[in-house]
Amino acid sequence: MIYKFRVILDADDDIFRDIAIEKETTLEDLHNAIVNAFGFDGSEMASFYTCDDEWNQEDEIPLFDTGDVPGEMRIMTDFVLEDILYEEQTKIIYVYDFFNMWTFLVELGAIEEKEEGQSYPALLFSHGQLPSEAPEKEFESENFDADFNDGDDFDMFDGDDSFEDFGFDENWN
Template sequence: MIYKFRAILDNEEDVFRDIAIDSKDSLEDLHNALVNAFGFDGTEVGAFYTCGDDWAWHEEDGIPMFDTGDIPGEIKTMAEYKLDDLVHEQNTKLVYVYDLFSMWTFFVELAAIEENKEETIYPALLFSHGILPEEATTSGFRGGDLDNENLFNDFEDDLDQDDLDMFDGDDSFEDMGFEENWN
């Protein structure tokens, strides 16, 4: 069977790609298809997250590219999951994050299940809409109503200047046994 996914970037502007891929392919194959479809260079890692109908996902539910556990084989990776193991008519949604520092976040939803067309090579990019912005942004869904800059400013306003100063006075280096010009 062929799965047709729509991957929507979590962004103010509409940016999405429609991809067809064999249901027996792995999550790693879907990762590679998404990287190619959105024009990333593929040098960063990604992870998939299972989620419910409300798109709620948790970091601890992530499926990484590489086993990062203390014991080899402890963590199941993208390559070990077949698409039809996780995605089917009752569970149609995944969240995909590319570049775990920039957090390019995509909502990936199974839109259709069809028969394989012999003349088509899968995975295939079916449709492309919108241009990827220069850097990862968010529509606000991921962060809710939090404005991180204002959140930090509010936190900083609640602190006294003494709370931000790690030294109690000019002679604090002497108290710790360090010389001021040690280098």
């Protein structure tokens, strides 16, 4: 069986790619298909994030194990597409290049039979030009100012450049 995904850049403009890939492949294979479809060089870190139906980010699935204990973290090669995405769970978030935060909404649109003579993964459709820079993200917390400007958490930063309260010498190097 073939999974057909629509991969949408999280931006104001409509920029997306439709990709067909075998359901038995891994998230790393989907990562590579997305990188190729959007013309990235593939040299940056990336992660998928599980999410709910409202695109609220949940668990991270990184390209490489970045945990403190080697082998403890499950990575993209550990997840077969059909085990994480299926008819009832069709959405996943993909982030490429953590410095620029290229963010994509990936949705499973169809599950179909394999076409004879077709090789996979396949770029089925391309719409819109990728901008030269990743779209700016706005922080969505309604209580950002209340959370961080209540005066309790940042009293130690009073502008006198004193490091006495931190317990170390400011000329440590």
